[in-house]
Amino acid sequence: MFKGPLPIRINHRRLVSDNAKLEGTIPLERFERLIELLDNSAGDVHARLEFRRGYKRRGLVVGNLEASVSMICQNCMQPATVEVSAEVRLLIVNSETALAALAEEDDGIICLEDQVLLVDLLEDELILSMPMVGRHAEGECAVKDVTASRPVPVVPVSPTKETYRPFAGLADLTEGLFKKH
Ligand SMILES: [Zn+2]
Numbered sequence: 001m002f003k004g005p006l007p008i009r010i011n012h013r014r015l016v017s018d019n020a021k022l023e024g025t026i027p028l029e030r031f032e033r034l035i036e037l038l039d040n041s042a043g044d045v046h047a048r049l050e051f052r053r054g055y056k057r058r059g060l061v062v063g064n065l066e067a068s069v070s071m072i073c074q075n076c077m078q079p080a081t082v083e084v085s086a087e088v089r090l091l092i093v094n095s096e097t098a099l100a101a102l103a104e105e106d107d108g109i110i111c112l113e114d115q116v117l118l119v120d121l122l123e124d125e126l127i128l129s130m131p132m133v134g135r136h137a138e139g140e141c142a143v144k145d146v147t148a149s150r151p152v153p154v155v156p157v158s159p160t161k162e163t164y165r166p167f168a169g170l171a172d173l174t175e176g177l178f179k180k181h
Contacts, residue, residue: 006047006118012092013114015051016059022049028067030119034127039070039079039134047122049088055106059092065126071134076142086129088122 006024015022025044028035035041045067054060065086073080091108093099099108109121135141 008117008119009115010118010121011114012051012059012061012111012116012121016053016092018051020051022047022051022063026118026122028069031123031126032119034069034123034130037071037127037130039072042070043068045122045126047118054091055103058098058108059111061088061090061092061121063088065122065129067126069130071131073136073141074133075135078136078142080134080136080140082131082134084126084129084131086122086125088125090121090125 004024006022006026008030010022014020025046027041028038028043028045029041031045045065047063047065049061049063051059051061065084065088067084069082069084070079071082072078089107091102091106092111093102093108094110094112096110099110102108109124111121
């Protein structure tokens with residue numbers, strides 16, 4: 001089993017025929033689309049991957065990814081460490097036709113070349129496992145009353161004064177617009 005920093009490029013065909021197992025780290029900064037969702041790109045993704053043959057002897061990569069990432073907490077607007085983990089189970093195919101032919105429960109990825117960037121193989125799986133918004137873990141946030149910053153319910157439970165505040169604000173805005181004319 002290989003440990004340590006993982007190679008930037010891999011030959012998936014060779015790894016599959018070797019039944020290779022890879023375990024190691026990939027710098028978070030290499031996941032260019034993922035880090036757009038983050039507060040910063042410091043840290044590593046820890047990957048544990050096995051390559052073998054799957055359905056119709058296609059290449060199959062199975063494993064998991066883990067990372068501690070920094071996101072801006074939407075309660076207190078301060079950086080928060082968020083633990084992300086993703087399961088990987090991808091059949092490697094070489095065309096869109098082959099991808100479309102996979103069983104519904106199978107996920108696949110198109111690799112046109114034998115050599116691919118390891119990040120390209122894994123990035124979507126990690127992005128799909130990201131929380132929709134960053135938040136501190138319970139008890140770690142500076143904003144104690146978390147409910148106060150939650151979105152206003154679509155159907156107000158009771159017509160309290162609080163509920164109507166947005167409309168009051170809108171009225172002010174409208175008045176402001178009229179004054180300009
Ligand atoms: Zn927070």
